[in-house]
Amino acid sequence: MTPIALFWAGALALTILLYVLLDGFDLGVGILFGITRDESQRRSMIDAIAPVWDGNETWLVLAGATLFAVFPSGYALLMSAFYLPVIIMLAGLILRGVAFEFRERTQHMRWLWDAGFTGGSVAATFMQGLMVGVLVADLPVRDGQYAGGDTSWLSPFGVLCGFGLVFGYTLLGAAWLVAKCDGPLRERAYRQLPWLVGSCAIVLGAVFVYAFASNLQVTERWMEQPRLFVLPALGVLSAIFLIRSIRRRTDALSFRMAALGFVSAFATLAASFWPYLVPFSVTIAEAAAPPTTLSFMFWGAGIIVFPITLIYTTVNYLMFRGKTTSRSAYD
Amino acid sequence: MGGVRPVRTAEAVTPSLTLREATISLVVLVTIYSVIFVAGATYIYRLLRAGPIDRALVPIAPGNPMRPLAGSPGIAAEGAE
Numbered sequence: 001m002t003p004i005a006l007f008w009a010g011a012l013a014l015t016i017l018l019y020v021l022l023d024g025f026d027l028g029v030g031i032l033f034g035i036t037r038d039e040s041q042r043r044s045m046i047d048a049i050a051p052v053w054d055g056n057e058t059w060l061v062l063a064g065a066t067l068f069a070v071f072p073s074g075y076a077l078l079m080s081a082f083y084l085p086v087i088i089m090l091a092g093l094i095l096r097g098v099a100f101e102f103r104e105r106t107q108h109m110r111w112l113w114d115a116g117f118t119g120g121s122v123a124a125t126f127m128q129g130l131m132v133g134v135l136v137a138d139l140p141v142r143d144g145q146y147a148g149g150d151t152s153w154l155s156p157f158g159v160l161c162g163f164g165l166v167f168g169y170t171l172l173g174a175a176w177l178v179a180k181c182d183g184p185l186r187e188r189a190y191r192q193l194p195w196l197v198g199s200c201a202i203v204l205g206a207v208f209v210y211a212f213a214s215n216l217q218v219t220e221r222w223m224e225q226p227r228l229f230v231l232p233a234l235g236v237l238s239a240i241f242l243i244r245s246i247r248r249r250t251d252a253l254s255f256r257m258a259a260l261g262f263v264s265a266f267a268t269l270a271a272s273f274w275p276y277l278v279p280f281s282v283t284i285a286e287a288a289a290p291p292t293t294l295s296f297m298f299w300g301a302g303i304i305v306f307p308i309t310l311i312y313t314t315v316n317y318l319m320f321r322g323k324t325t326s327r328s329a330y331d
Numbered sequence: 332m333g334g335v336r337p338v339r340t341a342e343a344v345t346p347s348l349t350l351r352e353a354t355i356s357l358v359v360l361v362t363i364y365s366v367i368f369v370a371g372a373t374y375i376y377r378l379l380r381a382g383p384i385d386r387a388l389v390p391i392a393p394g395n396p397m398r399p400l401a402g403s404p405g406i407a408a409e410g411a412e
Contacts (some may be wrong), residue, residue, distance in 0.1 A: 018351050076345070080345045080346070080347050082345075083345070083356070085354070087359055087360075088359070091360070091363055094362060094363055098367050098370075102371075106370075106374075109370070112366075112370075129359060144348075145346060145347075146347050147347075148346075148347070149349075150351055150352045235355075
């Protein structure tokens with residue numbers, strides 16, 4: 001693999017990881033929004049993610065654009081395989097995005113936008129988890145082309161992973177609320193967190209059992225290279241510290257540990273797949289665009305646009321660090 | 332233009348794309364954007380009917396300045412409904 005292809009593989013991995021971490025928590029807050037009845041708590045939840053949520057989705061756009069420009073055959077394969085899941089995910093994200101603006105402009109129709117906000121968050125999250133599950137387990141590929149039907153993605157393992165990610169993002173969302181909010185909302189999020197940690201642990205356990213029981217190709221690598229187990233071990237460690245921080249009510253640490261858990265899950269997946277872009281059928285080197293395209297992309301998007309996006313994101317989060325001021329303070 | 336040749340639309344279609352997939356995606360997107368456009372048009376219509384606001388500037392503190400519609404008076408916030 002050429003150094004530039006390696007650079008782009010790293011950039012794509014970082015982009016996807018940042019998307020999962022950042023949009024993960026605001027999708028999670030969207031899901032928690034659905035099980036909250038109190039209007040002032042609902043407003044606080046929206047305020048806690050309002051300055052950052054659309055910036056977070058930039059990383060999804062960047063991931064899609066990188067895949068399209070740098071790994072076109074991977075893009076063609078994945079978008080064909082996941083045509084409907086991607087459409088449903090995007091529909092969810094569209095509904096969610098407008099709900100932010102529309103829900104406060106109406107009282108009669110607020111239920112519609114609230115339903116769109118929650119439903120969109122759940123749908124987008126579920127489809128993302130499902131796609132990862134199907135990608136790991138059983139994506140039918142022949143000669144670098146998608147060889148399944150239009151509903152092949154609807155597999156039990158995919159559905160299991162979909163539920164897993166719903167719990168996972170909700171966990172991130174609750175940890176974000178703990179870090180950004182005060183009062184009853186923070187207290188409520190602290191009470192939800194242990195249940196979410198438990199649910200995630202159960203689904204992850206089921207995923208591992210399924211993966212080994214059905215002898216997925218991914219398990220062979222883990223048997224050959226036991227050193228890799230340091231990555232999931234990091235996840236277990238983060239879960240332990242997360243539980244401690246919930247007990248001790250250390251607001252900032254909870255989110256960091258929940259995020260570390262996601263980093264470890266992501267690294268575990270990456271280690272399972274390397275050097276494949278589409279597991280066990282298309283490698284990163286095979287999917288990469290011609291060298292001239294890679295270098296054209298490198299000098300423009302790679303070393304200018306990508307760092308600017310990173311810097312902007314960092315500045316945005318620094319600017320809005322700390323607890324969100326409640327809107328009732330102004331009323 | 333060395334080895335480049337034009338690609339016909341028919342050649343570029345996803346080989347595995349089914350009529351069902353295309354139909355579902357069309358219906359989903361048309362439905363969602365119809366709801367959004369109807370709601371947006373209704374809101375703009377109400378703003379127009381309410382006419383200009385006397386005050387030079389509505390205090391926008393309760394709204395979130397980071398959001399596109401923050402400058403417009405919220406119907407719910409105004410208690411007009």
